[in-house]
Amino acid sequence: MIRLIPYLFLLLLSIPAWATRISGTAKSYAGREIKLQVFNDLFTLTQNDIAHQIIDESGQFSFDFDPGQVRLITLRIGEHRSNFYVAPNGEYSLSLEAWYAQSDAPLSPDKYLPATLLAQDPDSVNPRVSQINFYLEDFQQKNYMQFIRGNAKKTVAKLKTNISEEFASVENDFLKDYLKYKIARQEYNARIHKDTLFQQYLSSGEIHFQNPAFADFYESYYNKWFNRYNLSGEKERIKRYIEETGDADSLMQLIQNHDFIANVENAELITIMELHRLSQSTEGYTVPAITRMIGKLEARTTSVEIREIARYYLRKLKRLAPGNPAPSFVLKDRQGNEHSLEDYRGKYVYLDFWATWCSPCIKAMPALNEVHTLYGDSLVVISISVDQRIKRYEHFVDSHEYPWLFLYAGDDAPIKEDYEVVAMPTYCLIDPEGKIMQYPALSPGHGVKAYFEYLFDSSQKKTPEVWDWKNAPKKAPKKESDD
Numbered sequence: 172m173i174r175l176i177p178y179l180f181l182l183l184l185s186i187p188a189w190a191t192r193i194s195g196t197a198k199s200y201a202g203r204e205i206k207l208q209v210f211n212d213l214f215t216l217t218q219n220d221i222a223h224q225i226i227d228e229s230g231q232f233s234f235d236f237d238p239g240q241v242r243l244i245t246l247r248i249g250e251h252r253s254n255f256y257v258a259p260n261g262e263y264s265l266s267l268e269a270w271y272a273q274s275d276a277p278l279s280p281d282k283y284l285p286a287t288l289l290a291q292d293p294d295s296v297n298p299r300v301s302q303i304n305f306y307l308e309d310f311q312q313k314n315y316m317q318f319i320r321g322n323a324k325k326t327v328a329k330l331k332t333n334i335s336e337e338f339a340s341v342e343n344d345f346l347k348d349y350l351k352y353k354i355a356r357q358e359y360n361a362r363i364h365k366d367t368l369f370q371q372y373l374s375s376g377e378i379h380f381q382n383p384a385f386a387d388f389y390e391s392y393y394n395k396w397f398n399r400y401n402l403s404g405e406k407e408r409i410k411r412y413i414e415e416t417g418d419a420d421s422l423m424q425l426i427q428n429h430d431f432i433a434n435v436e437n438a439e440l441i442t443i444m445e446l447h448r449l450s451q452s453t454e455g456y457t458v459p460a461i462t463r464m465i466g467k468l469e470a471r472t473t474s475v476e477i478r479e480i481a482r483y484y485l486r487k488l489k490r491l492a493p494g495n496p497a498p499s500f501v502l503k504d505r506q507g508n509e510h511s512l513e514d515y516r517g518k519y520v521y522l523d524f525w526a527t528w529c530s531p532c533i534k535a536m537p538a539l540n541e542v543h544t545l546y547g548d549s550l551v552v553i554s555i556s557v558d559q560r561i562k563r564y565e566h567f568v569d570s571h572e573y574p575w576l577f578l579y580a581g582d583d584a585p586i587k588e589d590y591e592v593v594a595m596p597t598y599c600l601i602d603p604e605g606k607i608m609q610y611p612a613l614s615p616g617h618g619v620k621a622y623f624e625y626l627f628d629s630s631q632k633k634t635p636e637v638w639d640w641k642n643a644p645k646k647a648p649k650k651e652s653d654d
């Protein structure tokens with residue numbers, strides 16, 4: 172039985188009889204839940220769940236929905252996924268094979284399911300995209316030295332003619348744009364003048380939110396765009412608008428007046444992406460000021476897509492920022508008892524995300540044991556396993572006598588996304604009120620012990636310091652002397 176996501180239910184009730192159908196087999200995952208997801212845009216790659224169902228005993232599944240346009244979608248089983256393009260009124264049949272660990276890097280958040288498309292849309296969007304990509308990859312391998320030497324312009328001009336002839340039969344608008352902006356990216360790499368590229372590819376002001384080739388070219392073209400204002404003396408005005416006045420209208424007027432900005436929507440999108448970049452930089456911008464400005468741009472834009480992009484960056488900036496509430500969770504220990512983050516209010520909590528296959532995680536355990544021994548009265552240490560197989564977690568816990576709390580999340584638990592766990596080990600320090608103090612926190616063997624010594628030394632009265640990695644040095648404080 173298919174379960175529809177509540178906020179999309181009314182939309183999907185209106186799906187016409189000719190909506191796109193996706194069906195297939197996933198015999199290795201019979202009895203597991205499979206989700207259909209769509210990308211909100213291909214700049215942030217954020218996704219929404221459209222529907223989900225349980226794969227039946229024979230491994231069969233099927234979905235019906237209206238994509239509205241050619242777009243990239245995801246079929247997800249646990250943390251494993253398969254991406255492909257669908258078109259309106261298309262019928263897609265595919266076979267999903269079992270994921271195997273050697274196919275992806277161990278720390279990669281992307282675990283792709285091998286998939287074979289057995290039937291698809293008449294325009295064959297998926298194989299056409301693969302053909303275009305293969306053609307350009309071959310071209311890059313053969314001519315990479317010319318790009319390195321900076322003399323690839325003539326070669327790229329010839330490529331433009333040849334590839335246009337090779338794919339002259341393409342009539343699908345999505346594929347035409349995909350090819351167009353793939354060529355644009357090659358011209359950008361060949362250092363074609365920005366004015367020429369703007370006139371050919373960006374002057375219309377149209378933003379193709381669902382075309383990955385456009386998103387790739389656009390992000391490359393406007394990368395570090397605010398640096399272009401350094402020589403004009405306008406850099407200080409930009410900083411004043413962001414850090415001091417919070418004047419979004421004046422900032423937009425300044426950005427939009429540039430020759431290579433087609434309209435206000437492009438000015439908004441470029442500025443939002445630049446603000447997020449600046450939040451990760453050392454250029455003297457503060458996260459609160461950047462968050463304030465993105466919030467104002469989110470409120471003023473008339474573009475639904477740009478509003479969602481702004482909201483995505485706001486969530487990203489706020490979610491694990493110092494002083495914000497730590498994401499809650501409920502997980503079970505080895506004995507099957509449930510534990511929530513709220514259970515430990517009134518104490519500091521030090522989260523350790525780990526897995527049995529992670530060598531640095533295991534090597535850090537003795538240092539973590541020392542931290543627990545020294546500060547266990549004031550600090551709760553919680554090691555959260557993200558192993559795919561619970562038996563491996565159970566064997567590790569049973570064969571070691573570490574005295575702190577071990578919980579099992581699994582490799583597809585929402586907590587991984589909530590705490591942005593990609594690399595491991597990952598540590599997070601939470602204060603007694605349940606708010607983030609450090610993320611990522613110092614590790615047991617590299618500074619956190621000194622910080623806890625500073626924090627829990629009863630001989631000195633001090634207010635716990637909340638560190639923001641983006642605006643503070645990445646080192647532990649020194650313990651004050653007795654002098």
